[in-house]
Structures are given as C-alpha cells and as structure tokens.
Amino acid sequence: xxxxxxxxxxxxxxxxxxxxxxxxxxxxxxxxxxxxxxxxxxxxxxxxxxxxxxxxxxxxxxxxxxxxxxxxxxxxxxxxxxxxxxxxxxxxxxxxxxxxxxxxxxxxxxxxxxxxxxxxxxxxxxxxxxxxxxxxxxxxxxxxxxxxxxxxxxxxxxxxxxxxxxxxxxxxxxxxxxxxxxxxxxxxxxxxxxxxxxxxxxxxxxxxxxxxxxxxxxxxx
Amino acid sequence: xxxxxxxxxxxxxxxxxxxxxxxxxxxxxxxxxxxxxxxxxxxxxxxxxxxxxxxxxxxxxxxxxxxxxxxxxxxxxxxxxxxxxxxxxxxxxxxxxxxxxxxxxxxxxxxxxxxxxxxxxxxxxxxxxxxxxxxxxxxxxxxxxxxxxxxxxxxxxxxxxxxxxxxxxxxxxxxxxxxxxxxxxxxxxxxxxxxxxxxxxxxxxxxxxxxxxxxxxxxxx
Amino acid sequence: xxxxxxxxxxxxxxxxxxxxxxxxxxxxxxxxxxxxxxxxxxxxxxxxxxxxxxxxxxxxxxxxxxxxxxxxxxxxxxxxxxxxxxxxxxxxxxxxxxxxxxxxxxxxxxxxxxxxxxxxxxxxxxxxxxxxxxxxxxxxxxxxxxxxxxxxxxxxxxxxxxxxxxxxxxxxxxxxxxxxxxxxxxxxxxxxxxxxxxxxxxxxxxxxxxxxxxxxx
Amino acid sequence: xxxxxxxxxxxxxxxxxxxxxxxxxxxxxxxxxxxxxxxxxxxxxxxxxxxxxxxxxxxxxxxxxxxxxxxxxxxxxxxxxxxxxxxxxxxxxxxxxxxxxxxxxxxxxxxxxxxxxxxxxxxxxxxxxxxxxxxxxxxxxxxxxxxxxxxxxxxxxxxxxxxxxxxxxxxxxxxxxxxxxxxxxxxxxxxxxxxxxxxxxxxxxxxxxxxxxxxxx
Numbered sequence: 031x032x033x034x035x036x037x038x039x040x041x042x043x044x045x046x047x048x049x050x051x052x053x054x055x056x057x058x059x060x061x062x063x064x065x066x067x068x069x070x071x072x073x074x075x076x077x078x079x080x081x082x083x084x085x086x087x088x089x090x091x092x093x094x095x096x097x098x099x100x101x102x103x104x105x106x107x108x109x110x111x112x113x114x115x116x117x118x119x120x121x122x123x124x125x126x127x128x129x130x131x132x133x134x135x136x137x138x139x140x141x142x143x144x145x146x147x148x149x150x151x152x153x154x155x156x157x158x159x160x161x162x163x164x165x166x167x168x169x170x171x172x173x174x175x176x177x178x179x180x181x182x183x184x185x186x187x188x189x190x191x192x193x194x195x196x197x198x199x200x201x202x203x204x205x206x207x208x209x210x211x212x213x214x215x216x217x218x219x220x221x222x223x224x225x226x227x228x229x230x231x232x233x234x235x236x237x238x239x240x241x242x243x244x245x246x247x248x249x250x251x
Numbered sequence: 252x253x254x255x256x257x258x259x260x261x262x263x264x265x266x267x268x269x270x271x272x273x274x275x276x277x278x279x280x281x282x283x284x285x286x287x288x289x290x291x292x293x294x295x296x297x298x299x300x301x302x303x304x305x306x307x308x309x310x311x312x313x314x315x316x317x318x319x320x321x322x323x324x325x326x327x328x329x330x331x332x333x334x335x336x337x338x339x340x341x342x343x344x345x346x347x348x349x350x351x352x353x354x355x356x357x358x359x360x361x362x363x364x365x366x367x368x369x370x371x372x373x374x375x376x377x378x379x380x381x382x383x384x385x386x387x388x389x390x391x392x393x394x395x396x397x398x399x400x401x402x403x404x405x406x407x408x409x410x411x412x413x414x415x416x417x418x419x420x421x422x423x424x425x426x427x428x429x430x431x432x433x434x435x436x437x438x439x440x441x442x443x444x445x446x447x448x449x450x451x452x453x454x455x456x457x458x459x460x461x462x463x464x465x466x467x468x469x470x471x472x
Numbered sequence: 473x474x475x476x477x478x479x480x481x482x483x484x485x486x487x488x489x490x491x492x493x494x495x496x497x498x499x500x501x502x503x504x505x506x507x508x509x510x511x512x513x514x515x516x517x518x519x520x521x522x523x524x525x526x527x528x529x530x531x532x533x534x535x536x537x538x539x540x541x542x543x544x545x546x547x548x549x550x551x552x553x554x555x556x557x558x559x560x561x562x563x564x565x566x567x568x569x570x571x572x573x574x575x576x577x578x579x580x581x582x583x584x585x586x587x588x589x590x591x592x593x594x595x596x597x598x599x600x601x602x603x604x605x606x607x608x609x610x611x612x613x614x615x616x617x618x619x620x621x622x623x624x625x626x627x628x629x630x631x632x633x634x635x636x637x638x639x640x641x642x643x644x645x646x647x648x649x650x651x652x653x654x655x656x657x658x659x660x661x662x663x664x665x666x667x668x669x670x671x672x673x674x675x676x677x678x679x680x681x682x683x684x685x686x687x688x689x
Numbered sequence: 690x691x692x693x694x695x696x697x698x699x700x701x702x703x704x705x706x707x708x709x710x711x712x713x714x715x716x717x718x719x720x721x722x723x724x725x726x727x728x729x730x731x732x733x734x735x736x737x738x739x740x741x742x743x744x745x746x747x748x749x750x751x752x753x754x755x756x757x758x759x760x761x762x763x764x765x766x767x768x769x770x771x772x773x774x775x776x777x778x779x780x781x782x783x784x785x786x787x788x789x790x791x792x793x794x795x796x797x798x799x800x801x802x803x804x805x806x807x808x809x810x811x812x813x814x815x816x817x818x819x820x821x822x823x824x825x826x827x828x829x830x831x832x833x834x835x836x837x838x839x840x841x842x843x844x845x846x847x848x849x850x851x852x853x854x855x856x857x858x859x860x861x862x863x864x865x866x867x868x869x870x871x872x873x874x875x876x877x878x879x880x881x882x883x884x885x886x887x888x889x890x891x892x893x894x895x896x897x898x899x900x901x902x903x904x905x906x
Contacts (some may be wrong), residue, residue, distance in 0.1 A: 035804050048903060053473060055679045058482060076473055077678075077679050080858070082714040082715075082717070082858050082860045082861055082879065083714070083860055083861050084671070084676075084858055085677045085679050086671065086677075088890040097857060097858050099717070099718075099845065099856040099857030099858065100856075100857035100858055101709070101714070101715065101717040101857075101858050103713030103714070103715075103857075104715070105714075105716065105717065105744075105768065106812045106906075107871075110671050110857075112666055112667035112671075113631065113635060113666045113667070113678060114635040114671045114674075115635055115671050115674035115677035115678070116671050116672050116674070116855075116857055116858060116860060117674075117677065117860065118792075118855075118860045118861060118862070118863070118864050118865060118892075119714070119740065119788070119789075119791065119860075119862050119865065120792045120796050120865050123583070123789030123792060123793070124579070124583035124584075124651055124713040124788075125651075125677075125679075125680075126584075127584030127585070127789050127808070128581075128582045128583045128584040128651055129584060130651070130679065130680060130847040139740065141588055144679050150706065151814075153906065156728055156767075157766065157767075157771075157776065157783075157785075158532075158765060158766060158767025158768075158773075159741075159763065159764055159765035159766050159767055159785045160764060160765070160785060160787050160788070160815075161741070161765040161767075161787075161788055162764070163787075163790060164789075164790075164808045164809045164810055164815065165787050165788060165789030165790070166586075166811065167809075168808050168809045168810075169789075169794070169808075169809070194811045194813060194814045195812060195814075197809075197811075197812065197813065197814030198813065198814065199812075220787060247614075248903075252596075266638055276896045280538070282527050296507070296690055298895075298896050299898075301641070303497040303498075303500070303523075303641050303644055303767075304497070304641045304643055305640075305641055305888070306894045306895075306896050306904050307888065307894075318640060319500070320500070320501075320544065320639040320640030320641065320642050321640035321641055322498065322500040322638075322640075323641075324497070324498075326497075326498030326500065326527075327501065331640075331888050333883055333884035333888075334848065334850040334852060334883045334884070335888045335891075335894075335897060336888050336891035336895070337638075337640055337641060337643060337649050337888050337891070338643065338854055338891075338894065338896035339575075339638075339643045339644060339645070339646070339648060339675075340497070340523065340572075340575040340643075340644045340645050340648065341570065341576065341579050341648050343572075344571065344572030344575060344576070344800070345796070345799060345800035345801075345868055346509065346894075346896075346897075347572060347801075348572050348591070348592060348800055348801030348802070349798075349800045349801040349868055350801060351868070351896065351897060372597075377550075377556075378550075378556055378559065378566075379548060379549060379550025379551075380524075380546065380547055380548035380549050380550055380551065380568045381547060381548070381568060381570050381571070382524070382547050382548040382550075382570075382571055383547065383570070383571040383572060383720050384570075384596065385570040385571075385572075385573075385592045385593055385596065386570050386571060386572035386573070386592045389591050389592045389593075389594075389642075389801075390572075390591075390592070390801050408625045414600065415596060415597045416595060416597075417596065418592075418594075418595065418596065419594065419595030419596070419597075419610070422561075447858075452754060467548045576802070580806075584807075584808065585793070585805065585807055585829075586806035586807070586808065586822070586824045586825075586827060586829035587804050587806045587822075587824050588802065588806070589797075589802050589804045589805070589806065589828075589831070590802055591801065591803065592800075605803070605804075605822075605831075607803045607804050607831070607833070608803075608833070612802075612803035612804075614806070614822075614824070616824070616825070634773065637889075637890075639889060642888070660715070672854075672855075672856060672857070672888045672890070674887070678853035
C-alpha cells in the first residue's frame, strides 16, 4: 500500500478520532495529532486541552480575528469555546499528570512492543526538548501514538526503542495508515489493518513482533 | 505589676503593632493577636492575610452589611480592602510556607528559650488541632508569640516546652504585658520591660533563663 | 452537555463507608444541601476529609454530631464539641494534618504527585510514622496523597458544563478537592447559562465535574 | 502603595550573572519591554528559567540569540535554532526539565516545599543524577526546587499595588514565577486603578509584586 503523506495522515487522524468518547478530555499533540480534531463525529462532544493553559480549545480564528492573548501549545492563534477555561501551567499539568486527561495523542520517532516511546531527542542531532510530552505520556489515562508506519523506509515500531525514552511502558495504542495495534502484556496486538494493505506487509514494515488478533478487522473509516 | 487581662492584652497588642513595618504581609492569629490590627500606626501600611483565603483583609463589616461569602480564619464575617485578593487554600499556604508572610503573631500555651512553641494540644484534655499554626510558624519570616506572661500563676515561658510542639525553634520574639524577649542562639534575651515591672519580677515569672540586654529599655507604648 | 441533576440522583451516588472530601472553612463554602441529604439518608462509616469539623449545627459539623463519620482527616476539630467528645469515646477516629499539608496532600493526589515534601511538622508529633528526607541540608517530612471516592464541592456559580466560580472566601478547599475524587458533585448557589462565565475567571474547569445540583442557600 | 516605576528603575535592578525567571509560552505572555531592556543593557552570564526559548526574534528567544544567557533551564528549545546551535558550540548550557516538572519545581520553591515527587521522567534520561523514591509501590523522581533572583512577569492588567490579571493563555508561568523570586517585576499591558480589579479575579496578589512597569504592547 503506497499512499502519500497527506493521505496517510488523513487515514490516521480519522482512525484516531474514532477512539474519542463523548465527554472526554483530550490533548492532541502538535502536527499530525492536531488533525484528529477535524474528524471528531458530530455527536461526540470532547473537550480539547492545550497544555499552555486552557480546556475547551476551539477552532483557528478567522483571519483578522486573532487575539494575541490566546494561543495553543504550538504558539498558534486559537479560540476558546464558551464553556472553556483558562488557567496557569501548574493547573494545566495537574490535569495532565493527575490522570484527568482521558486521551493524549502524540507522534513518535520510535515506539516499541513494551509501550516505550521516544519522541523528544536524537542525541547529537536534534535536541528540541520534551516540552509537556513526558508528563502527558506519564499522566494521561490512554496514550495513542499517531504516526506514519515508517519514516523514509526506516521501521519506527521497534522491538526496543534505541533512542532515549519519553516514558517507559505508557503507550496503549499505535495508529498508523496501515494498522491499529494495541500494547498488551504479551506484546503488540495487531487489531486492524487498512483495506489496501495485508498482514504480511504490516509485519514486514514492523520491527516488533506482532500478535495477530483472532478478530482482526479492516479499519472502518 | 498587676493588671487585668484586658489591660494586659492591650499592652501586648500595642507593643506587637510596633514590630510591623510598612509594606509587610502579616498574619494575625485568632484571639489576642487579632487586637494588634487596632494599633497599627496610620503611616504604616500592612497587608493582613487570613489563611482561609485572602490578603487585604479589612475591618469587621457594619451590622447588617455582612456578606456570608467573606469570613476570616475564625469563621467571623470580615471585609476585604479594594487592593485585596481571594484565593484557594493551596495558594494561601504557598504564601505562608513559602516565606511570603513577613510576620505571624500567635498565642502560646508554652514557649521556650530555644524558640520552641506549643499551642495546639494538651494531650488527654484539649485537642483542637493545629489548623494552620504549624505551617505559619514554620514558614513565616518572623514569628512573634503574643501572650500574657503567665496563665493563672503558671509560668508559660519555659526552659523547655513540656507540651507537644507546634514547631521546633521557629519563634523569634515573645511579647507579654511585662516584657519583650528575643530568641537568640545563646537563649532568651530580655530587651524591654514594662515601666511598671522590674527585671526581678520578670525573672521570677519566667522559668527560662533570661539574658539581660545591656541596652535594656522600657517599652515605649 | 448538561450535568445538572436533582438530589435524587445525588442520593444514588452516595453510600455507607465512602470516603468523602467536602469543601468549606468553618462552614463557609460548604454544600449544605448535600450535607442535609447525607443526614437524611443516615449514611454510616464515612471517612470525611475536610479542613475542619465546623460547628455542631453547621456544615460538616452536622455529620459529626449525627454520627455519620467513623473517621475524619482534618486540621482542626476545636470548634465542634462533638468531635472531641466522640474522639474521646472512641466512636470517631481523628487524623490531624496541618492545614497547609492537608491541602497539598489533596493537591498531590489530584495532580499525580507521589507525595508532599514539607518542613511543616518536623520535630513535632506530626512526624510520627512518616518518612523523613534531608534535602539541601534541611529536614522535611514526606506526606502521602489523599484521594476520595466523592468530592462534595460548593460553588457560588456554576454553568451546566460544570465550570465553577467561587465568591469571596468560599473558595478554600473546593477547587482542590475537585481534582482528587473519582466523582465530583457540585452544589451551587446559582446555575448560570453556558457562556455566562468568562473562561478567564473559571476557577474549576467543568471537565472535572460530574454532577451539578442547585442548592438552596 | 504605588509600585509603578519607569524602565530606568528596572534597569537598576538587573545585573550580569543573575538568575531570572521569565513568563511566557512561545512568546505569549512575555514581558517584551524588559527583554528589550536586557538586550540594550547587554547583560551577560544570565541563567534563565522559562518554559521554552521561544523564537529567534520573539520574547526570551531574543536573549538567547543575543548571547545574554550562559544557561537556560527549560522544557523546550526546538523552536529557536540559536538555542541548539549555541548548545552544540558550548556557549549555552541547557538543562531540560519536563514542563510539568519544571513548573512544579518553581512552585515548590515559591511554596516552601523541599522538592517535587513526580512519576514523570522515570526510566528516562531525566532521572540521571536524581534521587528516586518508592511510595506505595510506585517509583518517583525527587526533583529539586528552582528559585530566582528576579522574576519578570507579564500581566494584562495590574493595579498600582501589584494585583495582576492575565488574559487568555498569557497566564502560563507568570503567577507561579511570581512566588519564587527575591524580586518580582511586572510589566503590564494596562495599569488600572486600585479597586478596578475584583479581588475574586486577581490571579497574582499584589503582595508578591515589588515593581511595576507599563509596557508597550
């Protein structure tokens, strides 16, 4: 299955959106995870958090209506819904680390079959810092990694992460354009594949061992 | 020197008030310490904290003007000045334990020459609890014990507190109707006495050893 | 989302033996209607976490006087004669925690922190049975987090989503306990429409709140 | 008490080698005028504690690009290419702290707590050189408090006594750093009269503030 990045991201965002349940508090990471907001079903009301200090984050403001006092964790202008709330960073991370965030969706450089995640540093090359990612991954009730299955041919779903970890054993689910995998005590459980791929292709593009779910499904997008 | 409780308290409150400096944040305990507010010089602006959640506490409201949403740490109706602020208990104790309160004034059951204080429990007899006193005594920059020199003839200023402590070695100053004493590394330094008492009387009514200040003064009330 | 319910729903959420956190400081900022409901239900063996046990006839104090609590974790019981009496009789267990420590223990539980490192209580009875730690040459106690099954929160104003605003000193423990319980119930003086509360002045975000009941203050 | 001064007074408070905490999240809620003042003064060897190093041409980012800082304690430097470059060259020391840990370390210093007991960072590079503690069967890191000589706080509105109000997401680190520095300087978009801010919506009590300057935003 060969799709371009744009299509891949759309598949991933759509599939992740299906994980969100009515009433949940959700934190969407910068980049691909942000796209998830576009696919939340109309009958599912979720509250979006931005870790710089708000819940009830609304859409991007219309051009000319930006308020420079209201930005998201990526530094972009956003809006707030009329049931939202602003607060300071300490409160924001009380929500995050305290388990009040139901789902956090993040990208990854690497993720492995034990639920380890690496997404904040490539030593000697790229040192952006962890920002709020370590707290989010440690504190959120459910951690979903949303990323393209491979990076320019390199396999990102590892037997064991080689890069420094963001958190140990905290990932619950991995969603790529090819597959949906759950981290279980026995290892990575392949639960769904995209209709245009095969189990063999997914196995080939995954370094980690995969347990094939006996109820393996096709992604229902 | 024999004075009734009312006069004694007035002397103590007046003398403590002289310790307050312009711009300070001050917490006055329930009872006698509250009276200090009545004697703050007009040219000294201090901010009063109430540990239940405000700074800028104002006077008791006029009868009929009480707002049941505004009470002090003793549960009584109070007012707030127009430069005051309300906050939650966590913030209130960040101010207290974090050293932002310049002076706390409290009563004592016993206080000793090492600056130990007992004021929250008489085992088997009276167990009110420590409330915010332990945090106040531990966190405030300066701790002043304001109390009558003796209790029905019992000496309250001890060589060593017998009752369970509120905090260890945190008291800086003791003000009674008879004397002003400072806790120093060498022991209790007698700095001032009331004009109607004598050093001998103070020594007699104090179990702790007293070092007599070479500049011993008469309280200037 | 409208979380406003009536007291019959609140009734279905409360049970004997629960651990409750209740807002209020000497009765100011306490959800009185829910207190009365508990007394009417005559719940037993409650563990109550609160700043103080108020007065015999006010707020949390009524639960003590009525014998609903088997244990109270609090900073002060001196204003309620029933607390001391029942403690001495052995019918009420009292765990005293310094006020600043108590609120930080609740905040720690609600904020995913493993404990509180505080200087308060060092060298006193409070340190009994607790781990001590030396950091930068200073001694501290490690105090453990406090969680509850249900938080009973008072609010002056609430919108149907659960955003809370607290007037004056009613705030006290309320926004902190709203972080630290499995179920958060708000009793409010006034229920306002969504949009009536400016997001900048919301003191407890509605996402923390599960149920709202309109009180009669 | 009127704490409003002009920039010349602020200038007299700042020196080479100081440790500064500065509010802002990717430039939102940063006292830009004081940043420009530091650049004009060309202060050296500053230690800067902040959420992130912003962008090369915005807020705290300018201090990095201008070489005023010898060390930064922060959670993210990825949006400012100068931060990484200077770190690799060895002219800027970077201590990375997870965002939630960073703000709690500042809060701990400002609240008189001896440290922070957090699960964040366990099993990662963040735990290097730090004490670990096992509480209730779970592993935590003990993270140390962070203090500063001066906190540079942005406020949307301030009254002359120092009471601050933060609009929108400008709040971020500002109310917390105001607790943790010897001297607290507020740069505000608007200075309002005493009494204009409702005590219920004050987000930093004026008692914490030492100096106020009117900014030009």
